Amino acid sequence: MKHSILATLLLACLLCSVTQGQTATPDTSTKAAAEVQLMGTLEQRMAIGGETTGWVLRYGEKQRVQVLLPPEAFAWIKDGMVVSVSGVHGTKHYPERGDVAVFIVKKISQVVQ
8 A cells, every 4th residue: 555655656746747847938929029139258057957048148237148049059159158149038938937038049159359
């Protein structure tokens, strides 16, 4: 009896973790946002639970925004690199954090200093 209750609880926990681990998609519905250009420093971020894009762009005085980068950028970007990006502001929904402001990058290039 004990083992069947334990097995049921483990199965329930497994099912809950599978649904929570699904990737969130950016909200690009409704109106078309104006394309914006930003320049700043990329910072790699990690979070318990994985509810982050993995990268933040620090720009201006104290402004930071999570960025959704194009797949080809991952071949050459590095933490601390100064870049110029163009794209649109949007939101990304996470199961635990809810809606989070993100910058959806369409073009990215390194700024040579």
